[in-house]
Amino acid sequence: MAIFFLIAVVVALIAGLIAVLGSPDRHVQMTEEEFEEEAKKKSLLGAAMVGLDKAIQPGRTEHVLVQKKRVESDDTLPGEPAPEDEMPKTD
Numbered sequence: 001m002a003i004f005f006l007i008a009v010v011v012a013l014i015a016g017l018i019a020v021l022g023s024p025d026r027h028v029q030m031t032e033e034e035f036e037e038e039a040k041k042k043s044l045l046g047a048a049m050v051g052l053d054k055a056i057q058p059g060r061t062e063h064v065l066v067q068k069k070r071v072e073s074d075d076t077l078p079g080e081p082a083p084e085d086e087m088p089k090t091d
Helices: 002-022 032-040 044-056 058-073
Strands: none
């Protein structure tokens, strides 16, 4: 009797995995505008992770954020030195 229960549980898990993995992706159903809007939203979890990282490694986090802003604005060419006003202070 226990073997039938075990087989039923395994079959249910496999069916559940197939249902979850086979469901359509929510990003596929979005328009491009909806996707861009969702991508720009700031999450509370993301802000908490950045805050924790700033507490642990303050210099590195600032440097990564500056690089991210530079890439987003795309105002520098590859190989150009970073402007002095955007570099984080390492005092």
